[in-house]
Amino acid sequence: MRFDDRLATALGQPADVPAARQVVWRQLVDLLSQGDDEASELRDLAFERLRQWRGEVPIIGRQSAAMLLLGDQPVPTDLIEFFAEDATVVFAPLLAGVELPGKVWRKLIPRLSPVARALLRHRRDLPNGALRALEAFGPADLVIEGPAAPELPPEPEAAHEEHYAAPDIRELRARIDAFRERQLHAELTEQTEFSFETGADGVIRWCDAAARGAIVGLSIADAAPGQAHGVDGQAAGAFRRRAPFRDARLTVARAGPAGGAWCISGVPSFDAATGRFTGYRGTARRPRVGERAEDVGLLGSALSGDSLRQLAHEVRTPLNAIAGFAEMIERQMLGPAPRAYRDRATAILEETQRLQDVLDDLNEAAQLDGGVPPLAAEEVDCAMLLARVTSALGPLATDKKVTIALAIAPHCASVMIDPGAIERMATRLVSAAIGLARPGERIAVELAPGDGAKPETLLAVERPALVTGQDEASLFEACDIAGEEEGAPPLLGLGFTLRMVRGVARSAGGDLAIAPDRFRVRLPAVAVQHAPRPAEHAACSPGAGPLA
Structure with missing residues (x-):
């Protein structure tokens, strides 16, 4: 029999700095999720470390750790109980998706907080045992904490008391209809500004926006990674320094009046008696015309x-x-x-x-x-280059069940450009079209001489059906495309790929044009034209694999 000492090994790792403690914290969560609910000294010590170091792990890290527990493997109840002690934004996704037997729910629900039980009441897939346990806590969860209001002595009845006249039913219905109309108008009207307040942890706890459900619960303590929704580094850095900030970026994910980009400004708030930091108070507004809420950097x-x-x-x-x-x-x-x-x-x-x-x-x-100058330009045979690129992308096209229709016209002149840059440009453009294509689709890749006064070479790649009909602005801004999960889109997004292709073409004196059905790259050609090469005819002829 082997003794599983992984938990002891993780607990024995050095954790002198916050970064090391965050790593050990995630390792302990992963190891505890693989165990059972049997009590042990090591398991109790691990939970003690998790609670001790929880404040040093960012909210985004704790939320991702909780979401990673959702899967085919059962989640230990003590680990669910541990995450239920955290902020609502951390444990809400876990409680919304975790699946447990009814008898396990009956043991777990009494140990959860009223907020966690309130979230469970919105689920429609809980077993009967869990529903009965929630019903037992219904009266207790709805009690408002605090001292009861003092009983007032009854007022003496007036000798001539005027009886209250109940309003007419038609008047009540008119009031209800007017209220619903005002609510609908508020939902359809785009929000332009709102005020907000956060707690000491940076989580927005109050705002006066009509659609406050999309805003309350967001955090300004941590910058959103990549293109994720949240705040930028300016707000997060100011929060760590307890300093004011102005016109930082906030993006709200949910569609509706509050969704989209915001410019937020805030000042820290401190308790007047103790000087303790209590959070931020600030305002948010929509970016003005010509102004972007996010910092504009590379691409x-x-x-x-x-x-x-x-x-x-x-x-x-x-x-x-x-x-x-x-x-x-x-x-x-x-x-x-x-x-x-x-x-x-x-x-x-x-x-x-x-x-x-x-x-x-x-x-x-x-x-x-x-503006870094490119490497020394060389004369590049585009026909040979395109044949080599499409041949290298053959396995990808075969896996996607996509046909590459390569057509190289005779008398295509060479171009003066950095060989590595143009090969990378052609590879990314063709692979992006293949990745976004659906199975059975045909992608035309064409090379032809220009028809203008100046000698040019034109490279055209057919647009996949997934991006047909989209205008140039939306394509250049595209990071995620609806339906692209069916294929293998570019890792950095189609917009990044098109911007890079345009940059390489412009560095050589050409450009990228977005036609209704094709991506067209125009490159200046050398004055001397070459005769067709045998490789060009071979590339145009049908062959085995994806080339057709």
């Missing part, structure tokens, strides 16, 4: 080109180490390794290569944004 992000280039460099260093160790396992350089480990190492190598491609795109975009 519409909040990062400048230098910052993004530095970020790519910082990520590339550990990524190379991970790829190196995975390759050593795959090739069994340190000794024999089981087949399962080698397969896992192969998968890690494939994922690290995808991330390396993303970092290359970020570095390329950062150079274009910062």
